[in-house]
Amino acid sequence: MIYYFENLMRHCGLKYGICKEFLAEFLGTFVLVLFGCGSVAQTVLSRNQLGEPLTVHIGFSVGLMMGVYVAGGVSGGHVNPAVSLAMVILGKLKIWKFPIYVIAQFLGAFAGAAAVFGLYYDAFMDFTSGILSVTGINATGHIFASYPARHLSILGGFIDQVVGTGMLVLCILAIIDGGNIGAPKGMEPLAIGLIIMAIGVSMGLNCGYPLNPARDLGPRMFTAVAGWGFEVFSTAGYWWWIPVAGPMVGGVVAAVLYYLLIEMHHKRDAPEKSDDEEEEEDEDEDEDSSLKDKYEMILMN
Template sequence: MRNSYYGELIAEFAGTMILILFGCGVVAQVVTTPDGSLGGHDAIAWSWGFGVTFGVFVAGRISGAHLNPAVTVALAAYQGFPWRKVLPYSLAQTAGAFVAALLVRANYADLLAKYDPGHTVKSQFVFSTLPGNGAEGISIGTAFLDQVIGTAILVFVIFALVNARNNPPLANLAPVAIGFLVVAIGMAFGANAGYAINPARDFGPRLASFITGYSTAWVDQHGQLYFWLPIVAPIIGGLVGGGLFQLLINRNLPADEETPTPVGRDIPQ
């Protein structure tokens, strides 16, 4: 007999691993080919979105495909997800991100060594986020606010997309819509802090980079302790986004029997 609970954790591990393979993989490719021949920011935004879509397709049937502790916490706070599963889900997601980052690190070892022999901040953001993506001029406060806003948008729209009373995408297109959502966040909110919007996405690869030669993985380009920010700010942002959805949308949705006919659908005669 299948153990459904452990199956959920395995699904979260696998789905998050797929997400990070595409996400960190594309950043490694773009960073180590600075001539731009293999893409730029648009390639990064699209590949992260595709990674989310494929990860949700992998895990959705079994675990719901949270793939993000901020989403898991928000679902527990507002949508009835069991609190006892929050920590195990989060650990499974982080483990999947960690393993995926190790695979990317091994796959791009030669190019990373050629581009950045000292394994410094120059290529550190292949795996983990930094204020301004390693550039100057972005404060910790700005980066924190950026992560709160970006994750609030993420959770707010995810709640809208998966709510059965809110005319959600049909024909199993919710994963595609969520992928587009991540692309849009990356294109609109990617400059200040690299749009981690996911504690597992940042901490797992950050740990993987640390044990494979990036001695400054826990700090930003100025030497300030930074690893905590992409953990704390997204969780706060997820709670803000989920709370706003409950306040602004969910309580105003019609009951199931009052749900209006979706736009574009013929009304039976």
């Protein structure tokens, strides 16, 4: 029986690394959205009886932590196109893998939103009386995607996303940087989850800290086809592109700043010399010593 299962796993196992990375990013992002959007759904649909803002912060923090634990050993656990783009810029991810990672992340977020909707379908119908809307007293669109507060302008929202995502990527780069203090092996996802907690309690007022194009646009696309309609894109002056473009810019800015201010100043170990180079140096030293001996003999005479 054991031989049968080992043989089955050998035949079913993927041979190409990029396929494994695709599945890892898909599942990691799915976990992030399921826990994150699920915590928002529980808070909203219970009318704050089984949740509060801190509940949402914990949901997304633990969701990201577990998503990175799920995918980290296979793909690095980016679960965010902005993080993947930063890794491309720093040479930590091959550029041809970038679109594959992004597609996996969007599909994972879409599937996570679908899972939340299916899990709470009866609660949605009871809360909304079957009318799914983005605005109004029984609005539920914000369970899945971000929408701006009344005071927030388009420019303010864009800056909010650039700064928030920039801090996320900057701290992630510090955590995984072997030349910096870093985090103990295996504790990196926990530290990354704490970053989201810090951002949530300090930068969540404006639009709820989406910070992730896949996490926002994937569920938004799900709501568009699941009954909320095109309103999910047109609301708030077509806000939808802000949590997509802003995080990408923030990721690039953070990658450049971290490299210029931190990473490029690490002490670099001298490159190891080949055997031929070492032999040449030994020969040169022997020649120098012999010439020195001859010079000393001439002086003595």
